[in-house]
Amino acid sequence: xxxxxxxxxxxxxxxxxxxxxxxxxxxxxxxxxxxxxxxxxxxxxxxxxxxxxxxxxxxxxxxxxxxxxxxxxxxxxxxxxxxxxxxxxxxxxxxxxxxxxxxxxxxxxxxxxxxxxxxxxxxxxxxxxxxxxxxxxxxxxxxxxxxxxxxxxxxxxxxxxxxxxxxxxxxxxxxxxxxxxxxxxxxxxxxxxxxxxxxxxxxxxxxxxxxxxxxxxxxxxxxxxxxxxxxxxxxxxxxxxxxxxxxxxxxxxxxxxxxxxxxxxxxxxxxxxxxxxxxxxxxxxxxxxxxxxxxxxxxxxxxxxxxxxxxxxxxxxxxxxxxxxxxxxxxxxxxxxxxxxxxxxxxxxxxxxxxxxxxxxxxxxxxxxxxxxxxxx
Amino acid sequence: xxxxxxxxxxxxxxxxxxxxxxxxxxxxxxxxxxxxxxxxxxxxxxxxxxxxxxxxxxxxxxxxxxxxxxxxxxxxxxxxxxxxxxxxxxxxxxxxxxxxxxxxxxxxxxxxxxxxxxxxxxxxxxxxxxxxxxxxxxxxxxxxxxxxxxxxxxxxxxxxxxxxxxxxxxxxxxxxxxxxxxxxxxxxxxxxxxxxxxxxxxxxxxxxxxxxxxxxxxxxxxxxxxxxxxxxxxxxxxxxxxxxxxxxxxxxxxxxxxxxxxxxxxxxxxxxxxxxxxxxxxxxxxxxxxxxxxxxxxxxxxxxxxxxxxxxxxxxxxxxxxxxxxxxxxxxxxxxxxxxxxxxxxxxxxxxxxxxxxxxxxxxxxxxxxxxxxxxxxxxxxxxxxxxxxxxxxxxxxxxxxxxxxxxxxxxxxxxxxxxxxxxxxxxxxxxxxxxxxxxxxxxxxxxxxxxxxxxxxxxxxxxxxxxxxxxxxxxxxxxxxxxxxxxxx
Numbered sequence: 001x002x003x004x005x006x007x008x009x010x011x012x013x014x015x016x017x018x019x020x021x022x023x024x025x026x027x028x029x030x031x032x033x034x035x036x037x038x039x040x041x042x043x044x045x046x047x048x049x050x051x052x053x054x055x056x057x058x059x060x061x062x063x064x065x066x067x068x069x070x071x072x073x074x075x076x077x078x079x080x081x082x083x084x085x086x087x088x089x090x091x092x093x094x095x096x097x098x099x100x101x102x103x104x105x106x107x108x109x110x111x112x113x114x115x116x117x118x119x120x121x122x123x124x125x126x127x128x129x130x131x132x133x134x135x136x137x138x139x140x141x142x143x144x145x146x147x148x149x150x151x152x153x154x155x156x157x158x159x160x161x162x163x164x165x166x167x168x169x170x171x172x173x174x175x176x177x178x179x180x181x182x183x184x185x186x187x188x189x190x191x192x193x194x195x196x197x198x199x200x201x202x203x204x205x206x207x208x209x210x211x212x213x214x215x216x217x218x219x220x221x222x223x224x225x226x227x228x229x230x231x232x233x234x235x236x237x238x239x240x241x242x243x244x245x246x247x248x249x250x251x252x253x254x255x256x257x258x259x260x261x262x263x264x265x266x267x268x269x270x271x272x273x274x275x276x277x278x279x280x281x282x283x284x285x286x287x288x289x290x291x292x293x294x295x296x297x298x299x300x301x302x303x304x305x306x307x308x309x310x311x312x313x314x315x316x317x318x319x320x321x322x323x324x325x326x327x328x329x330x331x332x333x334x335x336x337x338x339x340x341x342x343x344x345x346x347x348x349x350x351x352x353x354x355x356x357x358x359x360x361x362x363x364x365x366x367x368x369x370x371x372x373x374x375x376x377x
Numbered sequence: 378x379x380x381x382x383x384x385x386x387x388x389x390x391x392x393x394x395x396x397x398x399x400x401x402x403x404x405x406x407x408x409x410x411x412x413x414x415x416x417x418x419x420x421x422x423x424x425x426x427x428x429x430x431x432x433x434x435x436x437x438x439x440x441x442x443x444x445x446x447x448x449x450x451x452x453x454x455x456x457x458x459x460x461x462x463x464x465x466x467x468x469x470x471x472x473x474x475x476x477x478x479x480x481x482x483x484x485x486x487x488x489x490x491x492x493x494x495x496x497x498x499x500x501x502x503x504x505x506x507x508x509x510x511x512x513x514x515x516x517x518x519x520x521x522x523x524x525x526x527x528x529x530x531x532x533x534x535x536x537x538x539x540x541x542x543x544x545x546x547x548x549x550x551x552x553x554x555x556x557x558x559x560x561x562x563x564x565x566x567x568x569x570x571x572x573x574x575x576x577x578x579x580x581x582x583x584x585x586x587x588x589x590x591x592x593x594x595x596x597x598x599x600x601x602x603x604x605x606x607x608x609x610x611x612x613x614x615x616x617x618x619x620x621x622x623x624x625x626x627x628x629x630x631x632x633x634x635x636x637x638x639x640x641x642x643x644x645x646x647x648x649x650x651x652x653x654x655x656x657x658x659x660x661x662x663x664x665x666x667x668x669x670x671x672x673x674x675x676x677x678x679x680x681x682x683x684x685x686x687x688x689x690x691x692x693x694x695x696x697x698x699x700x701x702x703x704x705x706x707x708x709x710x711x712x713x714x715x716x717x718x719x720x721x722x723x724x725x726x727x728x729x730x731x732x733x734x735x736x737x738x739x740x741x742x743x744x745x746x747x748x749x750x751x752x753x754x755x756x757x758x759x760x761x762x763x764x765x766x767x768x769x770x771x772x773x774x775x776x777x778x779x780x781x782x783x784x785x786x787x788x789x790x791x792x793x794x795x796x797x798x799x800x801x802x803x804x805x806x807x808x809x810x811x812x813x814x815x816x817x818x819x820x821x822x823x824x825x826x827x828x829x830x831x832x833x834x835x836x837x838x839x840x841x842x843x844x845x846x847x848x849x850x851x852x853x854x855x856x857x858x859x860x861x862x863x864x865x866x867x
Contacts, residue, residue, distance in 0.1 A: 055848060058477035063455045071848075080841040084819065088833075150828040215632065232632035237826060323574050324634045325826030326819065337575070341815045342448045 052348035065344075072349035081346065084326055085334065085353075087144040087152030095142035102138055106131040130364045137361075151237075153326065153334040154357075159241065160248060160330060161309035165302055167249045172256025172301075173294075177286075179257075180264045190261070197254040205318030208247040212319070233320075237327035240320045244328050247315045252308075256301055263297035264290070299373030303365055310358045331357075400433020402735040407436055407728075409736070410450065411465040412443040416658070416759020417519075417720050420752050421465060424743045431742075434735045444575045447473075447810050454479035454725055462728040463736035468506040468515055468718040469805040472857060475509050476807065481724040484513045486737050493741045494764075501795060502763045504863075505802060506718045515721035516740040518749070520763025522794040523584040523716045526659045529676045531558055531651045539678040540652070541709050543585055543621045546681050550628035550652055559648025559670050567628030569641040569650035574822035576637040579813050580716040581654050582622050582821055587712035587801040588682030589614035589694070592702045596862045599712065599801045600812075601842075602689065603864065606855040608842040611835050613694040614687035619824060619831050626825060634825055646671055654680075656716065657753075657761030660787040664778035665756050673780050677790035679797070682711035704799040713794035714801045719763055754779075761791070768792055806857040808845050816841030 021028075052072055054065040076085045110128065141158050144151045151159070175193055179186045196204070212233045214223040223229055233239045267290050275285045313332040316322055322329035322337065329337075331354045339347035409425070411417050418440050425436035439461065441449050450464050455477055474480050487495055493516070495503065502517040525546065527539050531553050540546040546568070554567030572578045583599070590609050591599040601608055609615065626633055630644065638655060645653045646662050648670040653659060662668070663675040685694040686702060695701065702710040722740035724733050742748060750767055752760045754777035762768055768791070774784035794800065804813060817838055824834040846854050 058451060058455055058473060060476065060478040063451075063477070068848075075844065080816070080837065080844045083829075083833075083837060084823075150823075213632075215630070230631050232630075232635070234632055234635040235826075237828070321574055321635065323822055323826065325574070325823035325828040327826055327828065338815075340445060340448055341811060342451060343811065343815065 048348045048351060051344050052352050054345055056342060056344045068345065072345040073353070075346060076349055076353065083150065083152065085152045085154055085331075085350070086140070087155050088150045089143040090146040090149035095139065095146065098142055099135060099139050103135060106135070130368065133360060133364065151327070153329045153331045156241065156326075156328060157310060157312070157330045157332075157354075160245060160312050161306060163245055164248045164252070164309050164312075165305045167245070168253045168256045168305060169298070169302060171249065171253045173260050173298075175253070175257045176260035176264055179261055193257050194254045196251050197258075199251070201251060201314035202318060204247055204251045205315045208243065208250075208315070209319050212243050235324055237324055240324060240328045244312075244316050244319055247319060248309075248312060251315075252305065256305070259297055259301045260294060263294045267293045295373045296375075299370050303362060303370065306365065307358060307362060310354060400431070402432040402434035402731070402738065405434045405731045405735045407434060407462045407732050407735050407739070408439060408460060409436060409463045409465065409739070410439045410441065410446070410453075410461040411720075412446050413440045414759070415757055417465055420743065420755075420758040420760060424748060425739065428739050428742055432735070432738065434739070436739060444814070447814070450474070451477065451479075454727065457727075459725060459727045461725060462732040463722060463724045463740070465518065465720050465722050468517075468721045469803050469809050471509045471514055471723075472805050472807050472809055472861070474723070475514060479726055480509075480514045481726045481728070481733055482512045482514065483516065483724065483737060486741075487513050487516075490741055492745050494746055497746060497764045497766050498744075499763050499765060499795060501715070501800075502719055505715065505805075506721050506763075515723045516737075516744050517719055517721050517763050518740070518744055519719040519721070519760045520753075520791070520795075521656050521715060521717045521719040521761060522791055523580065523654055523656055523680060523714050524677045524790045524794065525680060526645060526653045526655060527676050527678065528553075528558060528648075528651050528671065528674055530674045531556070532676075539676060540681045541707070542681050542683055543588070543618075546652060547621065547624055547628075550625060553651035554628040556651075558651060565649045566630050566644070566651070568625045568652045569629055569636070569644045570625055570633065570654050571636050571638040571641045572626070572629075572634050572822075572825055573637045573640075574634075574818060575814075578821055578825075579817045580714070582618065582817070583801070583803075584654050584680050584714045584716065585621050586615065586618040587714045588680065588710055589618055589685070590687045591712040591799060591801050592686050592697075592704070592710050594704065594798050595800050595802060596864055598858065598862050600804050601855075601858055603855075603859060603862070606846055606851050606858060608839050609687070609689070610839040610842065612687055612689075612692035615835055616831050617683075617685075617694060619834060622821075623825060634822070643668075645675075648674075657787075657791055658756060658759060660756075660779075660783075661754055661758075661777070662756030664783075666778070672778070673783055675783070677787050679711060679790055679793040680713050682709045684708050684710070686710050704797070710799070711797065712799045712801045713797045715794075715803055718803050718805070719761070720759070751777075762788065802862060805861040806854055808849055808854075811845050812842055816845070 051065065053067060053069060055068045055071070057064050057066055075081045110131070137158070141155050143149065144155045179190050179193070199207075210217045211219050214220065214228050214231055214233070220229070223231075231239070233243045271289050272285055275289055280288075311332050312330045313336060316328040316330055316333050317336070320328040322333050326334075331350055335347045335350035335354070338344075338350060409421065411421055418438065422438050425438060428434060429436055446464075446466060447470055450461070450466060450470075451473065452458075453460050454474075471480065487493065498507075498517055499520065502520055506517045507513050507515050525540060527549070532539065532549065535549070535552050537549050537552065538545075540549055550567030552567070555564040557563060558565040570581050572581065587599050590612075591597050597603070599609065630636065630649075636644075638658070641650070641653055642655065642659055642662055644650050645655075645659055646665070646669040659675065660677060663671050666672070682705075684697050686697055687693075688695045688701075697705050697708055697710050702708075704710065722736075722743070724736045724740075728736065743752075746764060746766055749760070749764060750770070750773055752758045753762045753767055754774055767773070768788050771781060771784050771788075774788070775781055779787070803809075820829065820834050820837045820841070823829045823837075824831070829837065
């Protein structure tokens with residue numbers, strides 16, 4: 001009897017133990033993955049965050065990181081690197097005018113939201129914060145375009161991202177629309193337009209360096225015919241920025257082209273044909289039928305290019321070495337130059353500021369534009 | 378039968394080759410790091426092959442761009458990776474390398490080495506390039522001074538003398554600019570100076586600045602005030618040097634801001650430039666029949682100076698007089714700049730003993746007169762004269778292709794610089810690379826590109842240098858600076 005009771009007790013204990021195991025199975029099975037993710041993602045992130053708050057020193061037997069608080073951030077935002085990173089503003093009257101107009105537009109939008117019965121707290125929250133951030137970035141950019149001012153790596157990066165993304169989208173869209181037509185040779189051109197995407201950015205940079213050389217290289221006769229034999233792209237800040245932008249657009253337009261071409265395949269031909277029968281112009285067909293179908297893919301495409309564009313480094317590094325001066329230097333290249341000279345703290349601080357910038361802009365984009373593009377608002 | 382065959386097989390496979398290889402460093406493999414070159418890397422590879430044949434050692438040469446060399450050495454040696462057993466680098470970086478404990482003390486090896494002929498190496502290179510903290514830490518392989526090169530034929534046609542002052546330099550550059558100097562029908566350039574960022578631009582600028590700020594001899598220093606470590610930047614002399622530096626761009630190639638010394642040397646030897654600032658390399662490169670169109674048409678002169686110099690009390694430019702400029706000649710204060718200090722070989726203190734021995738033997742072999750005295754006459758090597766015998770023996774230079782007058786002219790310009798009591802020593806204090814290669818180099822490039830005015834450039838350099846000094850500790854940096862000038866014990 002005792003034996004039976006013991007066995008039952010043991011069986012009960014075993015069942016409870018198995019139950020306990022089952023309840024924690026998810027945790028047990030997930031724990032290795034979580035630990036790996038923590039090790040590979042969080043640890044480097046925390047490490048680089050600490051690096052951004054430290055200064056590297058070399059001492060007998062190795063190197064040491066000395067905690068310096070926010071000194072690296074202070075150097076970038078207020079200290080000796082301020083001009084390099086944030087540029088130097090001028091009293092640009094037209095920048096203030098543009099800012100005023102932008103503020104007015106934002107005000108009108110806010111007012112309409114308020115009249116539509118939105119909560120005052122929501123009105124004071126994300127839209128207002130987003131609007132203020134947009135104004136701040138606009139001022140940061142426009143106030144550095146006035147003669148006598150200079151762009152920092154922040155403005156240069158914003159220029160690459162905004163101008164690059166817009167041009168890549170428009171060119172990609174144009175090429176996709178062309179290749180979607182039933183024209184002879186479209187299959188050949190589809191392949192041809194995708195080729196730049198297959199070339200490594202370093203290769204693209206070296207190729208454009210050769211092409212933009214007005215003194216030697218394959219395009220010298222062309223430059224001479226245009227009267228540009230005495231001109232150097234690298235001596236002119238905007239010439240150099242344009243050279244980098246052209247290279248970047250050449251490399252990444254195929255990406256926009258592929259995505260938009262795929263999206264075009266989803267447009268129902270019956271609707272297009274029906275519109276044509278009803279006498280709609282080609283522009284009306286595009287505006288009211290084709291473009292709405294392209295919007296979700298377009299919004300995602302732009303988001304991807306925005307994030308990628310902020311990380312541009314190969315082209316300005318190889319093509320212009322960040323020059324003339326620092327005119328073509330992106331934030332990533334700025335961080336790379338700092339790292340290369342063992343200013344690890346500044347390089348890490350730049351990395352985190354870039355992460356903050358990308359997070360802000362993509363959050364605003366995700367909050368304002370993505371839902372509308374996907375028809376969720 | 379089988380055991381005998383096995384023995385024979387073993388004998389053929391292992392024992393015979395082992396007996397055939399009797400080198401001193403048989404089985405020792407060393408990794409040496411230097412910059413991409415072709416300068417420095419070319420003679421290193423060439424001598425490494427001969428060294429391998431003579432000693433049985435295996436020498437693996439790794440090259441990185443110059444702008445990466447400093448951090449590659451430091452990160453590799455301080456993080457315990459120790460991929461490299463030896464390096465050929467800039468001796469001014471010893472101020473960072475030695476305190477980090479990564480440099481092998483070579484004093485005993487040098488003392489015991491008669492083949493290296495240590496006393497034949499110029500005193501300056503023994504003291505400045507090799508010695509740190511009273512110990513020999515590097516083997517000099519190169520001697521570095523900046524000079525001005527000019528086209529003798531062009532100056533003759535223009536009826537002008539080699540430049541004595543920087544105003545003379547600008548005048549010659551302006552007069553020569555646009556002339557066809559190599560007979561190809563295209564207008565050429567009055568001045569070619571390497572102004573590319575992340576390259577050699579800041580040395581070129583310091584060559585111009587020296588004559589304006591240093592007047593009382595080497596120990597006065599040209600970078601900082603020796604009383605308080607304040608940068609000698611926010612003054613009229615620095616502003617004038619900036620003005621001259623930018624003015625030269627008017628008479629240079631259109632893409633001058635993107636040229637490094639490799640480019641400007643190529644332009645000069647192809648006959649496209651009337652003037653250039655450079656180390657000793659253009660001299661030997663100009664006699665290379667494969668690439669040069671200016672053989673026997675090149676003159677070299679000690680760096681020009683100024684008749685107006687810095688009054689350190691007021692920050693103003695004042696006229697030279699006997700008291701203010703005791704080393705002036707014809708009223709011109711000149712301060713030749715020992716830029717860089719000359720490529721030198723150093724050995725990783727963490728390397729295995731056999732590797733250290735092999736690395737030292739390699740550097741000793743490269744530095745010995747039999748190899749070195751020939752190397753300095755070849756333009757591609759990047760090695761310039763640094764031994765007494767190299768200045769004394771004109772016939773070596775003549776045999777290499779120089780005319781006797783050309784060789785004398787070239788060597789005299791270097792010797793005048795080397796013997797000048799007002800020589801400007803390159804910066805050799807902790808974070809020297811941050812002061813020069815980061816702050817000064819970046820601001821100069823922004824100024825040349827028109828992003829900054831003279832006043833803004835001065836402000837930025839001053840603030841950047843002060844930031845580093847304050848972070849490192851002003852007193853510590855001042856002591857290191859004084860020691861580097863020979864004022865305190867090194």
